[in-house]
Amino acid sequence: MKKILLVAFILVLLIGGFFIYIKVTPPLVIGTIFKGQDHHTVAIAIGNKGIGDLEVTSVKVNNHADPNEIKIQVSNALVGFAGTIDENSVAASHIQYFNIEDISIPKGTIPEELLKKLDEGSAIEKDTIYGLTVNHHEDIHNVHIKYRYLGILFNETVVLD
Template sequence: MRKKHWVTVLILALTFGGVYSFVQFNPPLEIGTLGTAVDNKSVVIGIGNKGFGEVKILKVSINDNEKPSKTKVQVSNALQGFIITDDYNNNESKKYGFKNIEDVSIKADTSPATTYKKLDDGTASKKDTIYGVSVLHSEAINQVIIKYSYFGITINKTVLFN
């Protein structure tokens, strides 16, 4: 009886280890559009999910792991695109679907590469959802670190702005 128990534990450990390794070497979060204001105090990062399940953003930090002044997620459509702004509440910005990070899950099959192909082919529509992490800060933003969860595994993605 003990031998069966150890075999089961070994199989489970190998399965979880394999899934963890696969996710670490093939992270689902994909970066697309990068946009910045002239002074780099406002940036937008187009993101998408090439994985099988939803991605949940846990935290966004900037530069040397600093907390940004404001962070939102734009939930827009492929035909509308993103906006770079320093005011999430003005009439123009409201059209771009700014939401709190904790209220948004990045759906599967929303890869920016797929969206770009649809735009090139002329097959993109308002049904094609796109996501953009929008960050504001009082100083120039040189890098953005997006900490996210995928199937319970935490992953960090760093995006550099020059």
């Protein structure tokens, strides 16, 4: 009986420790931030330093208002991002746009590492980058990102001012 209790106690400690570690070191990585000239559109390079995929579940702006439009841009490091959600623009011709519920951010997509590859000249077309693009009818001062990782919900706030 003591062995069962000891094993159960150790198992609870391991699971609790893993949960605390995940909460203390969230996987979402924020990279370069592009603001439109009118301050109504923002493109934020995002990545995932975790061990599994993460899914953006909701995005709010300023005082938790719903933005007019939210998209995730998927491009390669050589092309970069567009500072717009207009999928018909010339700048967006080599970029794919997805609704947040239609795509997850895979592990190992850290924006800083891709920037280093670009600086070194070792970036290739297979280096996929992800950008969260938000459009709102007012100036955007901060973006609140909710996402799910390993079944755990996280909140991240990106302050733009």
